[in-house]
Amino acid sequence: MARETSTTGVEQFFDENELIVSKTDLKGSLIYCNDVFLRLAGYSEAECIGKPHSMIRHPQMPRAIFALLWETIQSGDEIFAYVMNRCKNGDHYWVLAHVTASRDLSGSVIGYHSSRRVPDRRILEGQIIPLYRELLGIEQASKNRKEGLAASLETLKQKLGELGMEYDQFIATLAA
Numbered sequence: 001m002a003r004e005t006s007t008t009g010v011e012q013f014f015d016e017n018e019l020i021v022s023k024t025d026l027k028g029s030l031i032y033c034n035d036v037f038l039r040l041a042g043y044s045e046a047e048c049i050g051k052p053h054s055m056i057r058h059p060q061m062p063r064a065i066f067a068l069l070w071e072t073i074q075s076g077d078e079i080f081a082y083v084m085n086r087c088k089n090g091d092h093y094w095v096l097a098h099v100t101a102s103r104d105l106s107g108s109v110i111g112y113h114s115s116r117r118v119p120d121r122r123i124l125e126g127q128i129i130p131l132y133r134e135l136l137g138i139e140q141a142s143k144n145r146k147e148g149l150a151a152s153l154e155t156l157k158q159k160l161g162e163l164g165m166e167y168d169q170f171i172a173t174l175a176a
Helices: 035-041 063-074 121-141 145-163 167-175
Strands: 020-024 030-033 079-086 092-103 109-117
Touching: 020 035, 030 035, 063 079, 063 092, 063 121, 063 145, 063 167, 079 121, 079 167, 121 145, 121 167, 145 167
Parallel strands: none
Antiparallel strands: 020 030, 020 109, 079 092, 092 109
């Protein structure tokens, strides 16, 4: 069954005091979603548990951001990232996500934990949305998905290099 990717262009919002929480196994399948996640995404718990977290991936999110996210968390580091998610009905919502590894008592990574907050609109509109549009355009203009992802990642790394920063430093400076 193919993942639904139609979109409405309608943005949904959540309260700045709310926190969206989800947990996945090592492969990215959902093992927990809090009530804010379920309400905003428009899914029931039964529709989510065991499904890939990518079920809420918005088609206008550059794949380069997810590649960087996975590379970072699989290396054991945490990441903060701005993400546009897709609701079940095709609406969308923006978040500032903090994703980190979940560990067992021996310290082994057993999955991933994500907490998401309301993002700053000025940062979204001033820096993130224009950057993501550029990266997505590069991905879509490429001959194939693999080349598009590589070109988009290279552009992101080049832009960060020009700023003399790593991705985490860039995100931290936006909030400063």
